Amino acid sequence: MMKSGLRDLAAALAFAFGMTGAASAATTLVSAETQKPDHPVTQAQEFMARTLAERTSGELVMQIKPNSELGNESQVVEKLRKGEIAMGRVNLAVLADTVPAVKLLSLPYLFRSRDHMWNVLRGDFGKRMESEIEQTGMVAITFFDSGTRSFYSVKKPIRTRSDFEGMRIRVQPSPVYKDLISQLGGVPVVLAYDKVLDALKNNEIDAAENNLPSYVSTDHYKYAKYLSLDEHSMVPEVLLMSKKAWQSLAPQQQIVLKQSAEQASEYMTKLWAGKEREALETARKAGVTIIPKSQLAQTGIESFAVKLYTKYVTNDKDLETVLKIVSAK
Numbered sequence: 001m002m003k004s005g006l007r008d009l010a011a012a013l014a015f016a017f018g019m020t021g022a023a024s025a026a027t028t029l030v031s032a033e034t035q036k037p038d039h040p041v042t043q044a045q046e047f048m049a050r051t052l053a054e055r056t057s058g059e060l061v062m063q064i065k066p067n068s069e070l071g072n073e074s075q076v077v078e079k080l081r082k083g084e085i086a087m088g089r090v091n092l093a094v095l096a097d098t099v100p101a102v103k104l105l106s107l108p109y110l111f112r113s114r115d116h117m118w119n120v121l122r123g124d125f126g127k128r129m130e131s132e133i134e135q136t137g138m139v140a141i142t143f144f145d146s147g148t149r150s151f152y153s154v155k156k157p158i159r160t161r162s163d164f165e166g167m168r169i170r171v172q173p174s175p176v177y178k179d180l181i182s183q184l185g186g187v188p189v190v191l192a193y194d195k196v197l198d199a200l201k202n203n204e205i206d207a208a209e210n211n212l213p214s215y216v217s218t219d220h221y222k223y224a225k226y227l228s229l230d231e232h233s234m235v236p237e238v239l240l241m242s243k244k245a246w247q248s249l250a251p252q253q254q255i256v257l258k259q260s261a262e263q264a265s266e267y268m269t270k271l272w273a274g275k276e277r278e279a280l281e282t283a284r285k286a287g288v289t290i291i292p293k294s295q296l297a298q299t300g301i302e303s304f305a306v307k308l309y310t311k312y313v314t315n316d317k318d319l320e321t322v323l324k325i326v327s328a329k
């Protein structure tokens with residue numbers, strides 16, 4: 001009696017700590033990434049892969065495929081939904097068409113600060129977004145803070161709202177950003193991330209927008225030499241998993257996976273500030289004209305941009321949600 005009780009206890013403990021005795025076969029989880037290997041979000045996933053390998057004694061192997069090797073972000077989302085790949089890291093903005101909460105999150109100038117954004121993500125709104133993502137056949141494993149996005153242009157700087165007039169500006173595949181550019185007077189051009197550099201080089205677009213580490217790591221800064229730090233959006237990255245791959249994991253593996261992802265997100269937040277400074281320095285040294293927020297006719301730009309709220313906040317529930325976000329600490 002006593003002996004089998006102890007055996008049960010030992011087995012339960014072994015399970016709780018992920019030690020299943022006989023070495024079980026390793027599961028390889030491939031993660032699609034659009035950024036280059038030197039980008040902080042790729043490095044954060046490499047960090048996660050190391051943590052995961054250590055904590056599962058090699059049972060869960062995460063393999064990151066950078067440089068859009070497995071397709072652009074819209075294609076990756078499709079593959080995840082069909083269960084054709086296990087994992088993928090995308091910017092939340094590309095889910096705006098399928099996840100209603102993302103439309104609201106993408107509204108320009110919504111967050112006052114990164115802390116504000118995190119408080120909203122960790123609260124009810126974050127939970128709503130996770131459950132809406134789940135309804136599309138994917139699981140949100142963690143979010144990564146990728147700072148703020150600003151405009152950069154090739155031929156002339158953007159300083160006032162009227163500078164947007166007629167400018168062809170590349171945006172992510174998101175209805176919100178297409179409308180934002182039209183609202184500002186520009187011409188939106190939707191292009192996959194890996195096509196933007198050539199479009200800048202070949203004069204197919206006049207401007208684009210992104211966060212600082214991406215502006216530099218993609219070499220966009222070599223062609224778009226005016227950077228206007230208007231910080232119009234703060235949409236985080238998300239690490240997604242196909243529901244099929246998620247459900248194939250044991251409960252303990254799911255816990256370890258989520259914990260490792262959380263740690264990777266914290267790791268990226270630590271990296272980010274330094275990477276932003278480095279990027280700004282690289283751009284400055286390369287002769288980029290950097291226009292700080294204080295030198296932009298910001299009020300004019302923002303008052304045009306926020307007219308978008310009336311298009312996307314169309315019912316009482318959304319109005320209540322947006323007011324809650326805006327008034328959150």
Ligand code: GTR
Binds near residue numbers: 041
């Ligand atoms: C980057 C983001 C990518 C992609 C890209 C873009 O900041 O990390 O996932 O969304 O922006 O502008 O397409």
